[in-house]
Amino acid sequence: MWPPVAVELPERHEDTPAPGTDLPPHYAYCFGCGDRQEDGLHLRASVGEGQRIRSRFTVTEAHQGAPGLAHGGLLACAFDEALGTTVGNLLRRPAVTGRLETDFLRPVPVGTTLVIDARLDGVAGRKVYVSAEGRIDAEDGPVAVRARALFVLVELKHFIDNGRAEDLRAVAADPSLLGSRPVELNP
Numbered sequence: 001m002w003p004p005v006a007v008e009l010p011e012r013h014e015d016t017p018a019p020g021t022d023l024p025p026h027y028a029y030c031f032g033c034g035d036r037q038e039d040g041l042h043l044r045a046s047v048g049e050g051q052r053i054r055s056r057f058t059v060t061e062a063h064q065g066a067p068g069l070a071h072g073g074l075l076a077c078a079f080d081e082a083l084g085t086t087v088g089n090l091l092r093r094p095a096v097t098g099r100l101e102t103d104f105l106r107p108v109p110v111g112t113t114l115v116i117d118a119r120l121d122g123v124a125g126r127k128v129y130v131s132a133e134g135r136i137d138a139e140d141g142p143v144a145v146r147a148r149a150l151f152v153l154v155e156l157k158h159f160i161d162n163g164r165a166e167d168l169r170a171v172a173a174d175p176s177l178l179g180s181r182p183v184e185l186n187p
């Protein structure tokens with residue numbers, strides 16, 4: 001059963017941009033989406049209809065597990081990012097991945113762009129349930145990966161208490177590293 005508990009489905013946050021709007025990286029050095037993270041996955045997300053966010057991830061030679069094929073762990077990472085950005089942008093509250101499960105249905109060759117459609121399935125207290133499927137090269141392409149996750153809402157303190165001090169200082173000095181959102185960090 002998914003979600004595994006009774007949930008509410010909140011309206012998306014009033015500050016969520018209109019469907020079709022591209023979303024900025026949430027952190028410039030994020031491995032999933034950061035534009036200053038040269039070795040990262042460089043997912044690009046945009047707002048979908050209702051409780052949906054669409055992300056795109058292009059598999060490169062750096063992402064191989066077997067010759068010419070994407071590594072499953074990297075695909076899981078891409079889904080973590082796509083699901084996390086769905087939670088963050090639709091609820092506009094900080095959250096972390098508590099549990100992530102993935103089903104790999106087809107091999108994903110280097111050069112593929114996965115079109116990942118994620119949706120918010122519901123919220124139960126601090127628990128947020130999200131799911132996604134990734135299709136090969138087109139929004140109506142064959143499904144290659146499905147994922148479901150539980151995110152847990154946290155206070156900003158979670159990041160301040162646990163993050164490495166020099167990285168927190170860098171963000172405090174240059175808040176634009178966190179995309180367009182004003183966040184107060186005083187480590």
Ligand SMILES: CCCCC/C=C\C/C=C\C/C=C\C/C=C\CCCC(=O)SCCNC(=O)CCNC(=O)[C@H](O)C(C)(C)COP(=O)(O)OP(=O)(O)OC[C@H]1O[C@@H](n2cnc3c(N)ncnc32)[C@H](O)[C@@H]1OP(=O)(O)O
Pocket residue numbers: 026032080081082083084085086087088089092093094095096097098099125126127150152154181182183
């Ligand atoms: C100004 C605000 C800005 C807001 C943001 C706005 C826009 C943002 C835009 C974009 C989005 C941004 C980012 C998204 C992108 C990428 C996503 C990547 C995310 C990650 O990559 S993030 C790193 C990996 N992640 C961790 O580093 C977590 C380590 N972990 C912990 O820090 C703790 O473990 C924590 C906090 C998870 C829980 O700890 P805790 O003490 O706070 O709470 P507790 O344990 O009570 O759990 C509460 C309830 O969740 C249930 N629960 C917990 N874990 C479970 C599990 N695994 N399975 C089943 N249920 C579970 C419990 O059973 C309980 O349920 P119940 O309430 O029913 O008892």
